[in-house]
Amino acid sequence: EAGVAQSPRYKIIEKRQSVAFWCNPISGHATLYWYQQILGQGPKLLIQFQNNGVVDDSQLPKDRFSAERLKGVDSTLKIQPAKLEDSAVYLCASSLATGGGYEQYFGPGTRLTVT
Amino acid sequence: AQSVAQPEDQVNVAEGNPLTVKCTYSVSGNPYLFWYVQYPNRGLQFLLKYITGDNLVKGSYGFEAEFNKSQTSFHLKKPSALVSDSALYFCAVRDGSNNAGNMLTFGGGTRLMVKP
Numbered sequence: 001e002a003g004v005a006q007s008p009r010y011k012i013i014e015k016r017q018s019v020a021f022w023c024n025p026i027s028g029h030a031t032l033y034w035y036q037q038i039l040g041q042g043p044k045l046l047i048q049f050q051n052n053g054v055v056d057d058s059q060l061p062k063d064r065f066s067a068e069r070l071k072g073v074d075s076t077l078k079i080q081p082a083k084l085e086d087s088a089v090y091l092c093a094s095s096l097a098t099g100g101g102y103e104q105y106f107g108p109g110t111r112l113t114v115t
Numbered sequence: 116a117q118s119v120a121q122p123e124d125q126v127n128v129a130e131g132n133p134l135t136v137k138c139t140y141s142v143s144g145n146p147y148l149f150w151y152v153q154y155p156n157r158g159l160q161f162l163l164k165y166i167t168g169d170n171l172v173k174g175s176y177g178f179e180a181e182f183n184k185s186q187t188s189f190h191l192k193k194p195s196a197l198v199s200d201s202a203l204y205f206c207a208v209r210d211g212s213n214n215a216g217n218m219l220t221f222g223g224g225t226r227l228m229v230k231p
Contacts, residue, residue, distance in 0.1 A: 042224050
């Protein structure tokens with residue numbers, strides 16, 4: 001079974017530029033998550049999708065971050081414009097469904113450096 | 116609001132000795148508890164979870180965790196540590212009584228160092 005795929009693995013941009021990350025979840029997983037992991041901290045949920053609908057985006061900085069999952073499969077996360085404090089690893093995860101005790105499966109992440 | 120505390124930034128243990136990585140949690144409803152491990156430059160890997168039932172949960176790679184409701188703890192344990200267990204470990208909690216979503220809250224992580 002293929003795991004969660006993410007690209008790119010690394011990205012370096014200057015502040016005020018824009019950047020986009022892509023995620024393809026495990027086949028058949030209805031729920032997709034984007035997390036931000038700042039160095040030395042645990043992952044923090046940015047947004048959660050159930051199929052192509054948003055379940056929770058309460059921690060997404062909506063003035064600069066956006067995400068979509070148009071066909072209910074793969075997803076993109078965009079930052080525009082980027083700030084220095086956006087430097088982090090962006091993790092995508094998926095699970096079979098929302099609710100219950102479903103564990104989440106994580107991709108390798110995209111390490112973003114904003115200079 | 117739900118929260119997780121991992122009081123130790125780093126745990127050092129000799130190979131072959133037992134290890135414990137501590138985790139305490141706070142949720143308003145029933146806790147669903149998870150442990151994940153993260154190796155360098157890789158995503159998080161699921162180790163084990165507690166949803167209901169036996170308080171002692173067994174997971175991958177010989178790890179186990181004990182749910183203690185009175186102490187609101189879910190410590191990760193292994194009887195005999197391996198050098199290859201050296202990694203970053205995260206405890207996470209979800210409020211099982213909230214069916215509106217599946218939001219996991221993670222602790223800050225504990226780095227486990229196993230020395231030969």
